[in-house]
Amino acid sequence: MKVWPSKPNPPKILFVTLVLLGGIVASCHPMLFSGLQLIQTDLGDTRLNNYILEHSYRWLVGNALHRQFWSQPIFFPSIHTTAYGDILLGAAPLYWLLRAWGTAPDTAFQFWIMAALALNFLTAFLVFRSGLRFNTLASAAGAYLFAFAGIRVAQFGHQQLFLQFFSMLAIYALCRLYRDFTADNGSSGSVVFWTVILGAMVVLQLYTSIYLGWFLSFGLLVFLTVAAWRRETRPTLLRFIREYRWLLSSVAVAVLLSLSWLGYYYSLTYREFGGRQWLEVHNMVPRLLSWFNLGNRSWLYGWTWDLLPLAHIPMEHEHRLGLGLLTLGLALVGLVRLSRTPWGRVLAITTIFIFLLALVYPGGWTPWRAVYTLVPGANAIRGVARISLLLLIGFSFGLAYFFTGLKSKGLALVLLSLVFLEQWQTIPAYDKYAVRTKVAAIARLIPRDCQAFYYVNLDFDQRGGVDFHQLDAMWAGLASEVPTMNGYHGWFPHDWGFCNLIRSQISHPAELSKVKTHLQFWLKRHNLPDQLRLVTQDQHGVYLLSGRHRPQPPP
Secondary structure, three states: OOOOOOOOOOOOOOOHHHHHHHHHHHHHHHHOOOOOOOEEEOOOOHHHHHHHHHHHHHHHOOOHHHHHOOOOOOOOOOOOHHHHHOOOHHHHHHHHHOOOOOOOHHHHHHHHHHHHHHHHHHHHHHOOOOOOOOOHHHHHHHHOOOOOOOOHHHHOOHHHHHHOOHHHHHHHHHHHHHHHHHHOOOOOHHHHHHHHHHHHHHHHHHHHHHHHHHHHHHHHHHHHHHHHHHHHHHHHHHHHHHOOOOHHHHHHHHHHHHHHHHHHHHHHHHHHHHOOOHHHHOOOOOOOHHHHHHOEEEOOOOOOOOOOOOOHHHHHHOOOOOOHHHHHHHHHHHHHHOOOOOOHHHHHHHHHHHHHHHHOOOOOOOOHHHHHHHOOOOOHHHHHHHHHHHHHHHHHHHHHHHHOOOHHHHHHHHHHHHHHHHHOOOOOEHHHHHHHHHHHHHHHHHOOOOOEEEEEOOOOOOOOOHHHHHHHHHHHHHHHHHOEEEHHHHHHOHHHHOOOOOOOOOOOOOHHHHHHHHHHHHHHHHHOOOEEEEEEEEOEEEEEEEEEOOOOOOO
């Protein structure tokens, strides 16, 4: 089974390697230049994603506190808390290997981030070079945009959105499937193989990131619908369905069965919380201005942030979808040229259709309301602006195809350098050693045999975020191997919020009595011993233990 269209060429391999390394440096320079002392980006979702991976690792190795994969030891005694957000399971094995090798959790997470970006680049390069047989420079350009676009780097705090390489592998499977099916000497075995790979990649993408998995499924649905509608592509599609209907049915059943474990626990979360409210979703549907917003951290366009009326966009930080004027222009020109081919026309129409579908028009109207109402799972998608990562696939195809038509290598390298510069951003970071020290200080004061604890931060100057203190407690729970009633996730238990445990920060010691009252109410609702014991108080905060100590096993 031939993968590459030609034998490897050392100068070309060196070029591609330099492009990849350049992208890693541009995206991760705060981490790299600090000798991995700094972690991008903040103390919130970054540490949550690290916690999710660490929970899966401890579940894998049989740690007693993490023996239930779907019940992270947070929001004690709530269960099925893992299903409150992404589980990152498809991309977790690399993290597991780093941890098994003895790497610290936060350091393993840093390597995992860079590996995810590299895999995005390599899988995209595979699609363009082997799947579509573009030249090396064009393939590297498209892969760079897919892996390191400003759209993706602007979401550095949401590392689950980096894990899109399974989507690219699904597209590669489609390319090989089409090539082998239409070839005169194509074998049915190869068609079966790539069909199975396509189904497996969809499953893995959903197990890795719900957003990216749903976007992939939605994008494939629109793409195949457009292909069935277009007269030049319809015969091939219908012939494939007719000849391999049993294979397609079998793969579909296998996909559904593979997703049943995931689907069951997410259905429990859906029954508990329902979908997202429309107003919450509407605020995160892209505006036209969103596509010109590169944020105030863009190296080339940061100065434009104050000039554009971006402050009027709700959740503006989720609307940083700009690619840069040159990059966007080149990608659109490439898509127009690509649309001269039958399947390129399908891709261009799909990209434009989804772009127009996920857009707020004057007056606040958006056709996405129909998707939210009618398409399964759409009402669980809050950050609709993240569909830009699906559209990034189409833009990457357009950019790669544009570079295939350039005759001058000098001009191509100049344009490619400008594309690189337009994507570069300066991303904030925090000191992982300072965080380790704080978490260790909390963990040392928690008796290992207590039932659970709740951490309250004393912050007289109101520094730091409440959510960050919740994550401090979660990581202290990992260090002490004691469950915590603190928590931070995509959802939180209704009664946890009702008991006002969201606020884990007080500005005066007199407020401690209110916290005790809220916590006792929580314990009573869950039939737990309502005795609270103040463990200690220092510059880090107050630590409350619930109930009695856990009984010790007999000698």
